Amino acid sequence: MTQAKPKVQNLRSALARLIEEKALFQGEFKSPSGGRSDYYIDMAMIFTEPTGLEIVINLTLSELGKLQVDKIASPSVEADPIVAVVGIHAKLGSLFIHHGEPIYAYEKLENLLSGGRRVVIIADATFGGHTVLAAARALRSAGAEVRTSITLVDLQKGAQELLERNGIQLVPLIEARDITQPGKRPTS
């Protein structure tokens, strides 16, 4: 990132406003693990667009900067785009685990971890946390040390608790409570 770095807090509120504007959808939604919600946040609406992508990259880099990390990993195809570009800027190799399985055909995950085993999982959104946990299990069984997961947005439907119980600290860039839903916005 070549632009001057605005303060992290400003970036966070910019991201929250962008989510409200572009990525927040009302209606009944089901999570992969069967949980329900009356709204949904589609982070692809943010990171497919250059300004949103820049904000997400900068915030993610700022969280990664606080951690001891050798590799980053995507737990699902939704997070692949952001993990790949963050990897370049953080100069960290990125690994892809979909549905709890590494995506590589003829390369063992063990070999890809040979340069360092501390892996941070980066999710696009967390709901119940099951997708991140499945990726963490695959990584751990290949010898990785997984202690932290960064999520662009946590919908606060149990992910923090589930991951905590499994030795993973969840670090959300944005939480559901930071987002004002249209129906709950104060009318002016």
Add this chain to the structure above:
Amino acid sequence: MRMGAVKFGDFRLSSGARSPYYIDLRLAPSYPDALDRIGDLYVEFVKNEIQPKWKIDRIAGVPTAGLPVATVVSQKMRIPLIYVRKEQRAHGLGKSIEGVVNTNDNVLLVDDLVTTGHSTIEEAAILRGRGNVGHVVVLVDREQGGPGNLQREGLQLHPLAKITDVFAYLRELEMIPPNTYEVVMEYVRASTKTSAQQVVASDPSQTESPEPT
């Protein structure tokens, strides 16, 4: 090659066919410098060869292997990304194109490899319901009929390298032995002929991927 992205041996592809080599560019993001350089190659090509004659409104990525590099190109060029979901998700919004595309947007398809081109044709068909798709940029053409098949669908393929050039380069650096070189070159020659005879009648499944994606 150093990434282990090109392997030699006896591989069974998802189509059931066998291949004496396997190329897996899904490994590239494990090496961020390599992914960055690969991204620069795409950007340089697109800026010089496509943008002057065709305004690009969207970069379309192809999951799984093509999406990371398409995102890198999207970020470097500051052009919005879209991608087609292969699996309908059971949760969330259940839509098939991610990102925003407007009617009459010019959409540049960015993928990692092309073999016969069938998976690219499917991808383009979905995107064509939404925007204009005319050009496809890939890192490697596996030379199994891709350019011709795409041409018939009105898609112009722009490979940054041909697989036989990759093999020739590796041979020159003595990174593959002469007999392996002969085997893989003969395989490409033979499969080019076969695909030219069969044209579109062959298996439409994505032959470059041995696992369901």
